[in-house]
Amino acid sequence: ILWNREKETQNAQAELDSVEAELELVELQITELMDKQAELTSRRNALLQQLEEACDAAQSSSSSSLKPSKADHVMNKQEMQRYDRRDFPWSEKVEQQLKDSFNLSKFRPLQLRAINLTLLGKDLFLVMPTGRGKSLCYQLPAVCSTGFTLVVTPLVSLMEDQIMYLKSIDVSAAMLNASINKESVKTVMAGMTDVKSPFKLLYVTPEKIAKSKLFMSRLEKAYNANLLSRIAVDEVHCCSQWGHDFRPDYKLLGILKRQFPKVPLLGITATATSSVLKDCEKILCVSQPITLTSSFNRTNLYYEVKNSDNEASISDIASLINSKYKDQSGIVYVFSQKDAESVSTELQKRDILAYPYHANMDPQDKSRVHHKWTSNKIRVVVATVAFGMGIDKPDVRFVIHHTISKSIENYYQESGRAGRDDHPADCIVYFGFSDIFRISTMVVMENTGQQKLLQMVDYCQNFDRCRRSLMAVHFDEMWNEEGCNQMCDTCRHAQDCITVDITQHARQVVQILELAASNNEKMTPLKLTDAWMGKGPAKHRKMIQTTTLSRLKAEAVIVQLLLRGYLREDFSFTPYTTYIYIKLGRKAPLLKSQAHSLTMKMRTTESEPAEVSKVHIDAPQESYNFIIVLSGPSR
Numbered sequence: 001i002l003w004n005r006e007k008e009t010q011n012a013q014a015e016l017d018s019v020e021a022e023l024e025l026v027e028l029q030i031t032e033l034m035d036k037q038a039e040l041t042s043r044r045n046a047l048l049q050q051l052e053e054a055c056d057a058a059q060s061s062s063s064s065s066l067k068p069s070k071a072d073h074v075m076n077k078q079e080m081q082r083y084d085r086r087d088f089p090w091s092e093k094v095e096q097q098l099k100d101s102f103n104l105s106k107f108r109p110l111q112l113r114a115i116n117l118t119l120l121g122k123d124l125f126l127v128m129p130t131g132r133g134k135s136l137c138y139q140l141p142a143v144c145s146t147g148f149t150l151v152v153t154p155l156v157s158l159m160e161d162q163i164m165y166l167k168s169i170d171v172s173a174a175m176l177n178a179s180i181n182k183e184s185v186k187t188v189m190a191g192m193t194d195v196k197s198p199f200k201l202l203y204v205t206p207e208k209i210a211k212s213k214l215f216m217s218r219l220e221k222a223y224n225a226n227l228l229s230r231i232a233v234d235e236v237h238c239c240s241q242w243g244h245d246f247r248p249d250y251k252l253l254g255i256l257k258r259q260f261p262k263v264p265l266l267g268i269t270a271t272a273t274s275s276v277l278k279d280c281e282k283i284l285c286v287s288q289p290i291t292l293t294s295s296f297n298r299t300n301l302y303y304e305v306k307n308s309d310n311e312a313s314i315s316d317i318a319s320l321i322n323s324k325y326k327d328q329s330g331i332v333y334v335f336s337q338k339d340a341e342s343v344s345t346e347l348q349k350r351d352i353l354a355y356p357y358h359a360n361m362d363p364q365d366k367s368r369v370h371h372k373w374t375s376n377k378i379r380v381v382v383a384t385v386a387f388g389m390g391i392d393k394p395d396v397r398f399v400i401h402h403t404i405s406k407s408i409e410n411y412y413q414e415s416g417r418a419g420r421d422d423h424p425a426d427c428i429v430y431f432g433f434s435d436i437f438r439i440s441t442m443v444v445m446e447n448t449g450q451q452k453l454l455q456m457v458d459y460c461q462n463f464d465r466c467r468r469s470l471m472a473v474h475f476d477e478m479w480n481e482e483g484c485n486q487m488c489d490t491c492r493h494a495q496d497c498i499t500v501d502i503t504q505h506a507r508q509v510v511q512i513l514e515l516a517a518s519n520n521e522k523m524t525p526l527k528l529t530d531a532w533m534g535k536g537p538a539k540h541r542k543m544i545q546t547t548t549l550s551r552l553k554a555e556a557v558i559v560q561l562l563l564r565g566y567l568r569e570d571f572s573f574t575p576y577t578t579y580i581y582i583k584l585g586r587k588a589p590l591l592k593s594q595a596h597s598l599t600m601k602m603r604t605t606e607s608e609p610a611e612v613s614k615v616h617i618d619a620p621q622e623s624y625n626f627i628i629v630l631s632g633p634s635r
């Protein structure tokens, strides 16, 4: 009897374990479905809003009487179009200054609307892609208003460029920053309260507002004398920690609206998601500003992703520059200062006049490189992200990323320096497996660094969807399928892609990681790939399944598993460096269920097309006859 009871208990325990394991799987499946539900719900809401706008538009065009206005900040398209009119009291002057002072013949999309709204005294956020002419939206109102416009700019070099440009078109402007001598500071401070307004624009760094009481008191005097006509906050996303370029001094700019509530504020940026803007709204103390967002879509830019393979990538980049982009101007973005030096040397060896540019160079060297490039004395700048704000060269025909950017926002901004003259230009990014982890260690301290990096990786690895549509999702923009016009590699080569069942591959990877964990081994991304491919030094020998995939595709599968939560990165810090290991992700247990399957899109064109097709047709063979290595030194 006792023996029977014991057996019963064992059976019950075994069944309980199995039920619990199954329950865990079901819970994971529910989580996955709920994620999908959230994604679909948000898509449905966006579509409903689009339909509602379309209905509003149809109604107001079929009715002769004007609909009562909703609150300004939720104006629909029709209501917004009122601000494109040219019969405001200032319209004649605005048109005249556009031509006479700025030498421009017509407005670009949204410029006139922004100018009218700010001249009406509304608070405004203007989100416009880089190079589309945001500056005009505060410079032109400045020359049409009495007093001066205060412009907050994050970089001294940016304000110097602006002042140089304004001087060249005879618009008076001044600046205050740490490099200005005492005498000039005195003159500028006096000018702020001079009714004759010796300058129409005053550029300052955010530090000036945060730290100089003297400056704030002059500003107050100017405000009381009705001479502070407008406040423009350039690169407004710098206010928010959720943006890609947070600057602590921007956090203190709320004082401006609190002290000078009657002065309209114009916040401008090239890239800000709606949540970043909401945050900026709070920080700047503006209540319900109108947000004007112009389409992020730069129709003249061709977006492409290529696989990176260090040496080969440099040769590939060099041959592109020497053939397709012969005698044309461009930028090669790299990950680090060291890369800037080495890649430019490699390009020089291949007869390309390329100069490095990075944050650690002397300011004179930086401006020498910038100047030589702007005046076409050198064709290529090999730069880190330090070569950024304020780059306004119209004829940049290519922006090549030797290494992926740390986020889609960064990529959009950096690649957006191409084709500002509206002529065709190429934006190419080289995507390499190891680069993901190089950048991962750099962004690990940032709140959403990892998440943003994985979005960028998804942009590179996604052969399913138009590159622009992936950016559109990121910028909360409704995407219209016709918006790309085959101006990205996925749309142009859609037929070169096949769907591959990677379920068995995923199980093999999970098996290796489980085995490693049971041996207390940590797997770096490189070790994991090596182990899966049957390479590496021997320590513990076990029979596991190795892969028949090429290295490139094995890496692609691992990346896919990371993106979809079957694997995850795990960080380990030492005083000198950060190590990354790959561990099982929260969805890994789903692979235990035989019913669970996973597919991904792979390109057939790049290398070994036959092999990819084979993967598609046959499931990978169950090859247990390999002895492979799970460990070596863990770092």
Ligand SMILES: Nc1ncnc2c1ncn2[C@@H]1O[C@H](COP(=O)(O)OP(=O)(O)OP(=O)(O)O)[C@@H](O)[C@H]1O
Pocket (backbone or CB within 6 Å): 104, 105, 106, 107, 108, 111, 128, 129, 130, 131, 132, 133, 134, 135, 136, 270, 390, 391, 392, 420
């Ligand atoms: N209406 C227009 N017609 C033609 N060119 C224009 C017009 N408005 C602006 N531009 C030109 O476009 C270029 C980019 O303008 P601007 O520097 O204001 O861009 P931006 O949007 O501020 O870019 P960034 O995000 O890099 O600061 C400038 O050379 C400017 O003269």
